[in-house]
Amino acid sequence: MNEQQQTLFQFMSQQADKLGMQTLQHIGLTFISLFIAVLIGLPIGVYITRKKNLSGLVLGIAGVLQTIPSIALLGFMIPLLGIGAKPAIVALLLYALLPIIRNTYTGITGVDAAVKEAAVAMGMNKWQVLFKVELPLAMPVILAGIRTATVINVGVATLASYIAAGGLGEFIFGGISLNNTNMILAGAIPAALLAIIFDFLLSLVQKLNFKKIRGAVKVAPILLLLLSCLYFIPSAYGGKLTAGFTPEFMGRQDGNLGLRSKYGLKIHTIVISDAVMYKAAQEKELDVISGYSTDGRLKAYNLVVLDDDKKIFPPYYAAPIVRTDALDKFPDLEKTLNLLSGTITDSIMTELNYKTDYLHQTPERVAKDFLVAKKLWKPERGGNDGIVRIGSKIFGEQYILASMYSMLIKGYTNYDVTTKTGLGGTKIVFDAMTNNQIDVYPEYTGTGLLAILQAPAKMVNALQVSKDSTYNYVQKEFLKRYSIKWLKPIGFNNAYALMMREKQAKELNIKTISNLKRYLESK
Amino acid sequence: MIKVEHLVKTYGDIKAVNDISFEVDKGENMVLLGTSGCGKTTTLKILNRLIEPNSGTISIDGKNILEQPPELLRRGIGYVLQNNGLFPHYTVAENIAIVPNLLKWDKAKTQKRIDELLEKLHLTKDYLNAYPTELSGGQQQRIGLARALVANPPVLLMDEPFGALDNVTRSKIHDEFKALDELKRKTIIMVTHDVQEAFELADRIALMDKGKIVQIGTPAELLFNPVNDFVSGFLQDQRLQLEFKSIKLTDIWEHLSDTGKKTNTSSLPAETGVWDVLENFKFYPNETLNILNQQNKEFKSITFEQLMLAFSKYKNLQPHE
Numbered sequence: 001m002n003e004q005q006q007t008l009f010q011f012m013s014q015q016a017d018k019l020g021m022q023t024l025q026h027i028g029l030t031f032i033s034l035f036i037a038v039l040i041g042l043p044i045g046v047y048i049t050r051k052k053n054l055s056g057l058v059l060g061i062a063g064v065l066q067t068i069p070s071i072a073l074l075g076f077m078i079p080l081l082g083i084g085a086k087p088a089i090v091a092l093l094l095y096a097l098l099p100i101i102r103n104t105y106t107g108i109t110g111v112d113a114a115v116k117e118a119a120v121a122m123g124m125n126k127w128q129v130l131f132k133v134e135l136p137l138a139m140p141v142i143l144a145g146i147r148t149a150t151v152i153n154v155g156v157a158t159l160a161s162y163i164a165a166g167g168l169g170e171f172i173f174g175g176i177s178l179n180n181t182n183m184i185l186a187g188a189i190p191a192a193l194l195a196i197i198f199d200f201l202l203s204l205v206q207k208l209n210f211k212k213i214r215g216a217v218k219v220a221p222i223l224l225l226l227l228s229c230l231y232f233i234p235s236a237y238g239g240k241l242t243a244g245f246t247p248e249f250m251g252r253q254d255g256n257l258g259l260r261s262k263y264g265l266k267i268h269t270i271v272i273s274d275a276v277m278y279k280a281a282q283e284k285e286l287d288v289i290s291g292y293s294t295d296g297r298l299k300a301y302n303l304v305v306l307d308d309d310k311k312i313f314p315p316y317y318a319a320p321i322v323r324t325d326a327l328d329k330f331p332d333l334e335k336t337l338n339l340l341s342g343t344i345t346d347s348i349m350t351e352l353n354y355k356t357d358y359l360h361q362t363p364e365r366v367a368k369d370f371l372v373a374k375k376l377w378k379p380e381r382g383g384n385d386g387i388v389r390i391g392s393k394i395f396g397e398q399y400i401l402a403s404m405y406s407m408l409i410k411g412y413t414n415y416d417v418t419t420k421t422g423l424g425g426t427k428i429v430f431d432a433m434t435n436n437q438i439d440v441y442p443e444y445t446g447t448g449l450l451a452i453l454q455a456p457a458k459m460v461n462a463l464q465v466s467k468d469s470t471y472n473y474v475q476k477e478f479l480k481r482y483s484i485k486w487l488k489p490i491g492f493n494n495a496y497a498l499m500m501r502e503k504q505a506k507e508l509n510i511k512t513i514s515n516l517k518r519y520l521e522s523k
Numbered sequence: 524m525i526k527v528e529h530l531v532k533t534y535g536d537i538k539a540v541n542d543i544s545f546e547v548d549k550g551e552n553m554v555l556l557g558t559s560g561c562g563k564t565t566t567l568k569i570l571n572r573l574i575e576p577n578s579g580t581i582s583i584d585g586k587n588i589l590e591q592p593p594e595l596l597r598r599g600i601g602y603v604l605q606n607n608g609l610f611p612h613y614t615v616a617e618n619i620a621i622v623p624n625l626l627k628w629d630k631a632k633t634q635k636r637i638d639e640l641l642e643k644l645h646l647t648k649d650y651l652n653a654y655p656t657e658l659s660g661g662q663q664q665r666i667g668l669a670r671a672l673v674a675n676p677p678v679l680l681m682d683e684p685f686g687a688l689d690n691v692t693r694s695k696i697h698d699e700f701k702a703l704d705e706l707k708r709k710t711i712i713m714v715t716h717d718v719q720e721a722f723e724l725a726d727r728i729a730l731m732d733k734g735k736i737v738q739i740g741t742p743a744e745l746l747f748n749p750v751n752d753f754v755s756g757f758l759q760d761q762r763l764q765l766e767f768k769s770i771k772l773t774d775i776w777e778h779l780s781d782t783g784k785k786t787n788t789s790s791l792p793a794e795t796g797v798w799d800v801l802e803n804f805k806f807y808p809n810e811t812l813n814i815l816n817q818q819n820k821e822f823k824s825i826t827f828e829q830l831m832l833a834f835s836k837y838k839n840l841q842p843h844e
Contacts, residue, residue, distance in 0.1 A: 112611075114606040114608040115608050117608060118602070118608025118610070119608075119610070120597070121571055121573060121597055121602035122598070122602070122625065123597035123598030123599075123622065123625050124625065128625075133610060136612050137611065137612055
């Protein structure tokens with residue numbers, strides 16, 4: 001236990017720069033959006049106390065905005081506002097609106113009617129009544145709304161890293177992808193602390209008496225602005241080209257770390273989720289991205305892979321991995337899963353991915369078409385000799401493979417199948433397997449080696465020579481450590497690759513990663 | 524001073540105020556009396572335009588108030604609410620200074636006026652920096668009164684001003700109210716549902732029912748010349764007490780016989796009500812009291828029995844209902 005804490009501490013001190021930057025971005029994002037939300041929400045809240053018949057509608061709309069899942073809301077923002085800070089701030093402020101509008105409304109309608117009547121009867125005009133009586137008296141309730149909004153924003157801001165807006169989410173989601181608990185905690189603990197600290201500070205403000213609150217309210221906008229500015233400190237420097245890397249890629253030896261150490265590549269980098277990365281590259285928001293070599297969007301968006309001339313990306317041959325107790329329980333399973341072995345090459349996989357990612361065909365249809373073409377497809381037997389549980393990670397290729405396995409098992413054996421698809425990153429799907437939630441899912445040799453086994457650098461270097469040595473090593477180690485068996489490779493190699501727009505790469509004459517480095521260093 | 528003509532205010536089909544007209548003279552204290560829902564509060568609030576009437580005219584000092592900007596009108600009319608309506612986020616001093624600040628008085632003038640009022644209302648300066656919640660109900664009501672009086676408005680509107688107070692505090696404030704010379708010069712319109720309070724404080728009473736004024740007159744007129752059963756019925760419960768309060772020594776002067784025994788030098792003025800004379804007898808039931816009639820410079824010494832005898836003789840001469 002001590003060891004765990006120490007390594008977490010070591011990780012945090014190692015990454016202190018990054019951690020500090022992400023924390024500043026996180027605070028910045030939270031407060032820019034909060035500031036704008038107050039600017040918008042407060043007047044709306046006041047307005048609907050004057051036009052009571054609008055209040056239901058406005059509160060309803062704000063309530064609906066609140067129920068949109070955060071990831072989906074961020075997704076909606078990309079076509080409208082692109083990637084980066086803008087859409088993240090807009091999404092965050094939409095979340096912050098409801099508590100602010102609602103509490104302003106509740107606060108003002110809750111002011112003692114006799115006090116309001118007295119204010120009017122003394123001869124105050126409507127602005128004087130608002131600013132001298134209603135707002136000051138509603139302030140504790142309004143502050144409670146702002147406090148709620150702040151805590152929501154600190155939480156939702158972790159998701160901003162999905163669309164390249166930075167923040168502590170970079171560590172959290174990088175950690176989940178990389179199966180790196182320290183990295184998750186290095187993001188999650190500061191995020192939780194931020195929420196607790198801001199909540200506590202705002203609770204103090206709320207408890208101030210009327211006299212002091214008047215001063216506090218004057219200081220608040222300035223403080224909000226200052227905190228908002230924190231966001232811009234880390235992003236003040238830029239570069240010739242902008243790279244967008246997934247959180248997973250950022251933290252991997254065979255990713256950004258390798259690019260730095262082996263190529264000495266220094267590029268202005270933002271962190272982004274792979275769901276929007278390709279699109280951003282096509283729309284020229286990003287110039288270099290970290291993709292997968294079999295990704296269908298490669299074809300769809302006219303991107304080219306830069307040659308890995310120093311061989312830092314190890315092979316990622318896909319193969320189904322199965323719990324050994326499942327193999328004992330379902331004797332026909334292994335040979336059924338191996339039916340796919342050797343049938344899918346890199347180009348076939350890219351083609352299949354293109355059909356789902358770009359032509360928007362369902363993974364089931366793509367899987368069936370392929371199996372039919374290869375004459376592997378058989379109608380379902382409707383067997384009931386037990387249920388095989390198939391898992392997949394949360395991207396297209398894995399859905400297709402899971403569908404194929406499901407159809408093969410139903411067609412060739414008497415087992416039934418349930419699928420648990422979309423299990424997030426490596427850590428989530430692999431934990432599901434070790435906890436006996438799923439029996440089989442497609443994994444890649446490189447991921448097994450680096451993310452799950454976390455093999456030492458020396459071992460990685462030694463194995464990098466050939467695809468078979470990596471496969472043999474992970475097969476042996478998985479069986480020993482987890483009682484999980486690697487079946488035969490499916491055939492394709494879905495390795496990491498750096499990609500650029502074809503046109504830009506041609507113009508700049510960049511074909512390899514070394515070319516890219518040379519271009520970046522030239523003046 | 525105040526002239527109200529054909530005032531109407533409807534809410535949907537309900538006529539809250541149904542064609543009301545009345546006049547209040549300068550310095551007079553007019554009480555609008557009635558049960559809840561009779562339209563008295565609505566009438567009051569129309570006078571400073573917290574409620575806008577459907578039709579009718581109101582003039583104060585000959586000026587049509589419906590043509591004045593409401594904010595400016597209100598700054599010239601004092602207003603006292605039942606639940607005082609003090610700003611909880613303002614100190615006592617800030618609460619009192621609301622109207623002077625709206626009128627942009629300079630600080631020294633405001634401060635001087637606040638000090639003056641506090642003294643008149645028997646409040647110490649210690650309260651100035653306190654918040655209203657730190658004060659008792661009676662003190663809050665006095666601050667509410669001070670806030671209404673601070674800018675010296677000629678007209679004062681009071682909406683059940685003593686309604687939220689307990690009986691002991693209320694009668695104490697009633698006494699202060701009657702004694703306060705600031706108020707003697709004001710034209711006051713007060714709303715209450717409390718018959719005794721009306722009889723105690725009013726120069727004239729307008730008894731209202733279902734949006735109309737049933738009878739308007741002095742307390743004695745209402746008591747002894749009711750226009751209909753509603754009026755006599757309304758006063759029936761507390762009749763004797765009201766009679767004691769509304770009949771003054773001057774009214775029964777001719778029936779009072781002088782014992783000629785002058786036991787001490789102090790004397791009560793003849794404008795004193797019978798109720799208050801009885802209060803004086805409470806402590807010395809077997810004593811005689813000296814009374815002085817300023818109008819005809821007559822001086823009498825009376826006993827309790829003589830007072831009661833004169834009171835019943837006077838009552839027997841009144842027309843019977």
